[in-house]
Amino acid sequence: MNPMKLPLWTPEALAAATGGALLGRWRSVGGIVNDTRELKSCDLFLALAGEARDGHDFVGAALKGGAAGALVSRIPEGLPEGAPLLLVPEVMPALEALGRAGRARASGMTALAVTGSVGKTSVKDALATIFAAQGATHASEKSFNNHWGAPITLARTPAATRWGVYEAGMNHAGELGPISRLIRPHLAVVTTVEAAHLEHFGGLEAIAEAKAEIFEGLEPGGAAILNRDNPWFDLLAERARAAGARAVGFGTHRAAEARLISVRLGPDHVEAEAEIQGLRLSWRVGAPGRHQALNSLAAITAAALAGADPGKAAAALARWSPGAGRGERQRVEFGPEGSEGGFLLIDESYNANPASARAALDVLSSAPLGPGGRRLAFFGDMLELGPEGPGLHAALAKEAAHAADLVYTAGPLMRNLHEALPPERRGGWFADSTALAQAAGAAVRAGDAAMVKGSKGSRMGPVVRALQARGAASPG
Ligand SMILES: Nc1ncnc2c1ncn2[C@@H]1O[C@H](COP(=O)(O)OP(=O)(O)OP(=O)(O)O)[C@@H](O)[C@H]1O
Numbered sequence: 001m002n003p004m005k006l007p008l009w010t011p012e013a014l015a016a017a018t019g020g021a022l023l024g025r026w027r028s029v030g031g032i033v034n035d036t037r038e039l040k041s042c043d044l045f046l047a048l049a050g051e052a053r054d055g056h057d058f059v060g061a062a063l064k065g066g067a068a069g070a071l072v073s074r075i076p077e078g079l080p081e082g083a084p085l086l087l088v089p090e091v092m093p094a095l096e097a098l099g100r101a102g103r104a105r106a107s108g109m110t111a112l113a114v115t116g117s118v119g120k121t122s123v124k125d126a127l128a129t130i131f132a133a134q135g136a137t138h139a140s141e142k143s144f145n146n147h148w149g150a151p152i153t154l155a156r157t158p159a160a161t162r163w164g165v166y167e168a169g170m171n172h173a174g175e176l177g178p179i180s181r182l183i184r185p186h187l188a189v190v191t192t193v194e195a196a197h198l199e200h201f202g203g204l205e206a207i208a209e210a211k212a213e214i215f216e217g218l219e220p221g222g223a224a225i226l227n228r229d230n231p232w233f234d235l236l237a238e239r240a241r242a243a244g245a246r247a248v249g250f251g252t253h254r255a256a257e258a259r260l261i262s263v264r265l266g267p268d269h270v271e272a273e274a275e276i277q278g279l280r281l282s283w284r285v286g287a288p289g290r291h292q293a294l295n296s297l298a299a300i301t302a303a304a305l306a307g308a309d310p311g312k313a314a315a316a317l318a319r320w321s322p323g324a325g326r327g328e329r330q331r332v333e334f335g336p337e338g339s340e341g342g343f344l345l346i347d348e349s350y351n352a353n354p355a356s357a358r359a360a361l362d363v364l365s366s367a368p369l370g371p372g373g374r375r376l377a378f379f380g381d382m383l384e385l386g387p388e389g390p391g392l393h394a395a396l397a398k399e400a401a402h403a404a405d406l407v408y409t410a411g412p413l414m415r416n417l418h419e420a421l422p423p424e425r426r427g428g429w430f431a432d433s434t435a436l437a438q439a440a441g442a443a444v445r446a447g448d449a450a451m452v453k454g455s456k457g458s459r460m461g462p463v464v465r466a467l468q469a470r471g472a473a474s475p476g
């Protein structure tokens with residue numbers, strides 16, 4: 001912990017927030033982690049129970065690693081005398097209480113919750129970039145968006161924060177409401193409603209209703225920033241109004257209050273122009289794709305409603321680019337100094353559902369090629385789509401055939417796309433990503449652009465690494 005900075009939590013404040021008992025010798029807390037691999041000196045370690053492991057088994061290692069103390073529901077064996085522990089009946093409710101206390105003490109903060117089927121992290125990170133240029137900002141790490149990620153982020157929020165940006169996610173109905181009530185946002189952004197985690201829902205309308213739970217925790221006089229182009233806009237706007245909030249639409253729709261006027265796709269960026277509540281703005285984002293123009297429009301709109309300067313917000317986006325696996329680009333050179341040519345690798349391997357797969361194909365269709373180059377798509381299964389999965393895979397055929405010269409697929413669901421493709425577009429179907437990875441290296445030629453996309457569970461990392469292994473990859 002930086003000694004010049006105020007501690008995040010004093011031990012006494014932790015005890016007051018959680019109702020727990022302080023045991024042993026404590027120092028002030030500078031951060032909060034639930035994973036010892038992320039531990040820094042003076043962090044509070046949360047002994048949460050995961051699916052496979054119990055955090056109590058790691059308390060000893062955390063304290064040895066410099067933790068200021070640990071939040072526990074029992075005293076683990078083998079700890080040294082005087083080990084600093086905060087003992088509570090159950091860790092999860094104590095973490096929620098800590099999150100609530102973190103939210104409550106940040107009394108000067110405007111809180112924003114960001115949910116949606118895709119684009120949450122992109123919009124959250126765009127907002128964090130915008131706000132950081134204008135005041136004290138705190139935002140969720142990575143995709144910390146669930147029943148533990150949200151309270152951890154709230155508990156990590158410094159008291160003097162001006163803007164707090166919280167990603168909120170769900171796989172099932174009933175999950176978002178409690179998260180929203182913890183966050184108590186002034187503004188709720190719903191990026192879009194699409195077929196993601198469809199297997200846990202009866203259909204898209206049920207997904208839209210579950211997203212509307214984000215309004216349950218809205219502060220009085222709040223606003224909802226909603227995708228005006230999405231078929232579920234009216235439903236969401238109605239639910240927002242019923243919760244006492246104002247609905248503000250963003251998109252290309254004529255009636256959108258934040259209206260996208262034009263998008264110019266560059267090879268590694270996108271330029272957008274919009275009218276946001278009467279103000280004309282243009283900006284540039286360091287990531288290609290129409291979807292990033294819409295994500296950044298949502299972010300500027302929300303930032304303006306949160307009291308930030310919209311002109312500065314637009315300017316700040318030039319410094320933002322989406323994270324790993326979300327359209328990252330690399331030049332892979334076959335030989336030293338590029339004498340034998342190389343290809344462009346577009347890494348969209350972070351995750352996939354039909355909406356983000358289409359967005360990735362759109363990006364591929366405008367990727368720059370070298371002489372004789374071709375556009376190659378490498379797809380792994382899109383998971384959690386339920387009985388509609390096979391049809392949703394086959395339905396990508398038209399866009400895939402348009403965007404790519406050759407489409408390589410892996411996994412049982414992707415077989416449906418393979419078979420729906422025109423024969424001249426079929427690169428090959430493989431049983432799994434390991435088999436596809438072996439073929440991928442041999443498939444690329446000088447001048448090509450290769451895009452890799454698949455759900456986390458389809459493990460497309462090996463395909464990305466096999467492509468990178470064709471040369472000495474360098475950013476570019
Ligand atoms: N508005 C959008 N429309 C379609 N695809 C998008 C959109 N925004 C982002 N994507 C794509 O979706 C994928 C995930 O993006 P991002 O991480 O921002 O979403 P997320 O909602 O946070 O995902 P998760 O639920 O896994 O946390 C990326 O491949 C990204 O390029």
Ligand SMILES: [Mg+2]
Nearest residue numbers: 120121142143
């Ligand atoms: Mg995310």
